[in-house]
Amino acid sequence: MSDIPTRSELGAYVDEAAKLCGLPIAPAHRPGVIQYLGVVSQAAALVMEFAVPETEPAPVFHPTPGEP
Amino acid sequence: MSGIDYATSDGLALVAAVRARRAAAREICDIALARIAARDPDVNAFTRVLTERARADAAVVDATIAAGGDPGPLAGLPFAVKNLFDVVGLTTLAGSKINASRPPATRDAAVVAAIRRAGGVLVGALNMDEYAYGFTTENAHYGVTRNPHDPRRVAGGSSGGSGAAVGAGLVPLTLGSDTNGSVRVPAALCGVFGLKPTYGRVSRAGSALFAPSFDHVGPLGRSVRDVTAAFDVMQGPDHEDPVCADRPAEPCLPVLDTGAGGLRIAVLDGHFANGGEPGAFAAVAQVAASLGVTRRVTIPEAHRARAAAMVITASEGAALHLADLKTRAHDFDPLTRDRFLAGVLVPTTWYVQAQRFRAWYRAQVARIFREVDVLLAPTTPCAAPLIGQERMTMDGVEVLTRPNLGVYTQPISFIGLPVLSVPVTMPGAMPLGVQIIAAPFREAHALRVGALLEAKGVATAVVSA
Numbered sequence: 386m387s388d389i390p391t392r393s394e395l396g397a398y399v400d401e402a403a404k405l406c407g408l409p410i411a412p413a414h415r416p417g418v419i420q421y422l423g424v425v426s427q428a429a430a431l432v433m434e435f436a437v438p439e440t441e442p443a444p445v446f447h448p449t450p451g452e453p
Numbered sequence: 454m455s456g457i458d459y460a461t462s463d464g465l466a467l468v469a470a471v472r473a474r475r476a477a478a479r480e481i482c483d484i485a486l487a488r489i490a491a492r493d494p495d496v497n498a499f500t501r502v503l504t505e506r507a508r509a510d511a512a513v514v515d516a517t518i519a520a521g522g523d524p525g526p527l528a529g530l531p532f533a534v535k536n537l538f539d540v541v542g543l544t545t546l547a548g549s550k551i552n553a554s555r556p557p558a559t560r561d562a563a564v565v566a567a568i569r570r571a572g573g574v575l576v577g578a579l580n581m582d583e584y585a586y587g588f589t590t591e592n593a594h595y596g597v598t599r600n601p602h603d604p605r606r607v608a609g610g611s612s613g614g615s616g617a618a619v620g621a622g623l624v625p626l627t628l629g630s631d632t633n634g635s636v637r638v639p640a641a642l643c644g645v646f647g648l649k650p651t652y653g654r655v656s657r658a659g660s661a662l663f664a665p666s667f668d669h670v671g672p673l674g675r676s677v678r679d680v681t682a683a684f685d686v687m688q689g690p691d692h693e694d695p696v697c698a699d700r701p702a703e704p705c706l707p708v709l710d711t712g713a714g715g716l717r718i719a720v721l722d723g724h725f726a727n728g729g730e731p732g733a734f735a736a737v738a739q740v741a742a743s744l745g746v747t748r749r750v751t752i753p754e755a756h757r758a759r760a761a762a763m764v765i766t767a768s769e770g771a772a773l774h775l776a777d778l779k780t781r782a783h784d785f786d787p788l789t790r791d792r793f794l795a796g797v798l799v800p801t802t803w804y805v806q807a808q809r810f811r812a813w814y815r816a817q818v819a820r821i822f823r824e825v826d827v828l829l830a831p832t833t834p835c836a837a838p839l840i841g842q843e844r845m846t847m848d849g850v851e852v853l854t855r856p857n858l859g860v861y862t863q864p865i866s867f868i869g870l871p872v873l874s875v876p877v878t879m880p881g882a883m884p885l886g887v888q889i890i891a892a893p894f895r896e897a898h899a900l901r902v903g904a905l906l907e908a909k910g911v912a913t914a915v916v917s918a
Contacts, residue, residue, distance in 0.1 A: 402798045408779055410794060417791030422798060424856075425767050428760035429803040432810055435757055440812045 389430055395419045459484045461916055463676035464530045464625035468572070471529035474518065478529030482511035482574050485531035489576065489623045495604060497596045498618040500536050501543060502577040507531070510574045525572030526682060532626040535612050536578040537585060538562040538670075539659040547661040548583040548611070550594045551777050551784050562659030563694070564628055564670055564687045571686040576624060579614025583786035585630060585663040586770055586793065587611050588638050588858035589838070593786040597840050601643060601917040602883060606837035609639030609858065611663075615673050616643035620884075622916040626674045626683055630660060632667045633762055634832075634862025637874040640673050641832035641886025644876040644915035646903065647673040648680045651893045652869025653698035655684070656691035664769040665696070666808070667762065667866050675914045677873070677903040681705050684896065698894070705897045709904045713827075716898055719748040721830040721890075724755035725861055728847040729834035736877040736885045737831055743911045744902070746829065750821055758814050758864035761807035763856075768804045771796025788855075815868045822892040827902050831861050832874045832886030865890055873899040875912035884915055 390398065396419050403410050410418055457470050459481065470476040486504055493499050517524040534540065537547040539558035546552050561569065569575060580598045582590050590598040590613025598613040600606040601621035608617040612629025616639025619627055629636040631649040640647025648671045655670050662668050672683035689702035720726075720741050726734065726749075741747070752758075771778065771793050777785070778793055785793060821828075834847060838854050845854045865872055870893060874886040889906075891898040906912035 399795075399798060406797055408775075408794065408797050409782070411782065414782060414791055414794060418794045418798075421767075421792045421795040425764060425795060425799060425803075428763040429799075429807075431757050431760040432764060432807050433803065435754065435810060437806070437809045437813050440809050 390426055392419060392423065395423050395426065460488065460622035462625070464527070464674060464679040465676070465682055467625065468526070468528050468530050471514065472518070472524065478511040478514035478574060479508060481529050482507050482531060482576070485576055485624055492621050492623060495599065496601055496617050496621045497598050498579055498614040498621065498623060499533065499577045500546065500580050500595050500614070503575060507574050507576040510569065514572050514574065525570065526686060527568060528572035530573045530626060531576045531624045532568055532573045532628070533575065533577045533579050533618055533624050534565055534628040535581050535615050535630060537581060537630060537661040538565050538628060540565060540575065540578060543578060545661055547585070548581040548592055548595065549786070551781065558659070560659065563656035563691055565659070567687045568628070568683060573626070579618055579627060581614055582611035583789045584661070584770065584774065585611040585632060585635055586789040587855060588634065589855050590614065590639070591788060591840060593788065599840070600837045602915065603837065605839055606883070607642065607840055609642035609837065611635040612673065613639050616640050616645060616647070619643065619645040619673050619675060620915065620917060626672060626679055629671060629673055630663070631669045631671055631866060632663045633766060633866055634859040636671045636673060637832050637862050637872060637886060637888060638858050640874045641876065642837040642884065644878055644884030645673055645675060646677055646680050646876065646914060647671065647874045648684055648896070649866060649872045650684060650688065650896055651871040653696045654871070654894065654896065655687045656694040656697045658691055658693035662773060664766040666765055666769060669866065675916065677900060677907050678706065678709060681709055681900050700894070703897065705900050708897050709900055711901055713744060713902050713905050716826045716902065717824065718744055718746045718827040718829065718902065719750040719825045720746060721752060721828050722749040723751040724864065725830040728860060729831050732836065732879060732882060733831040733834055733885055735879065736887050737829055739877060740875070740887045740906060740911055741829055743906065743909050748825070750825060750828065752821060752864065753817050754814060755864040757810065758867045759860060761810045762863040762867040764799060764803050764807040767792065767796035768799040771799070811867060818868055818870070826891065826895070826898050828890040830888045830890065832888050833858050834860055836883035836885055861888065869893060871896040871899055873903045875903050875906055876914055877912055878915050887912070
């Protein structure tokens, strides 16, 4: 899949990923899901193309509850 | 109630009248309830009005005063809250039909409890976008909340009821939540003040979350001192909210009228100076001119920050509602359903990269705050759109209206900065907002500038007749 997937690629991804997640998607909802995943994929492309310098790769976890 | 106009007085003027025994809290409460009964059918800000409970709470305030006790700094102040805050005895709807079958809350959300402890009188719960996922409060289950200044237009969202209730003069103070702009957008479009505190400054315990990496709660009001007074009683550590900062409260009301002397202020350039309608930038220019500000600074990659906020929001929002999305997607509002479903399918690599970018972006903005104290930017790119308006034009390009109302707010809440949105209204035009943005935990800087703008008459809440 390229950075900006086609609608057909998005549709195929939605169908397979939804199966993997156990997420039923009604036929009436499928076009809207594809459309919005397309919007998010465009946003994600902007994020993914940016070379982030080395940073902690996940939100910082504190082993003691309540620590900031 | 002599010498006070309920619909236009700010909340602290009402409190002063109660504390000085020039008005009874019960009397003010009844005026609020009567105004809600008369005006709310046109606005649809409230999803529930707590008539008897409010009267009982007001009576307690009056009894405390009669007994010589201290009724609190918000004594007799009528307020209402977005219906994602727990209110004891009410089911917390969060704008949804799904949650309506849940049992009532057994205790108030931390912020609701804080305002009530301070003497505030809770009069009801307010409409919102379902699960806070929207900027327009066109709620399929509970109806559209209309803009109090033009009923053909939206009130903004997701705290649309919170903005409209203040702008319509129903209550002087409301509480909302802000994940990507949901306090600031309705505050701007309804012509009122709205404060989004620093991420972690105010407890979210007892409020329904949306995207926990960005969720904040904050007040909307008729004056800077009203939102400041509410903020002061709400802020501080709370072990029941895991992201609430372990740092002491820093009251802002005592320094509110100290002016902007010593504060280095700049207008945000780049992303925040493009795409909006001329009026949005004229409002910023008017604020800057009144403060004598000519400096401009650019936050790098702000457009990418907005994109990363969208990715994280989609993913975290969907994760919170996964069980319902699997079993009863048809019960979601059509305006949120497909977006929540799509959010389930967001690849983890996108989410993690967005979080990594967030850390980088935070560092860039921290560098800017070594040189300046306060940043100015539009709150929204335009005044309130029409209800049902699907598209609008930005920079000559047709775009979706609803998501783009947050184009200037998302890159700020993305890293948890405190922001006061102040209302600026040009003659004959609908209200707009200007964001007064400060460094983390420097709410006082934004509030001081807001108070100065209000004193100069540049920023003024507009309450519809």
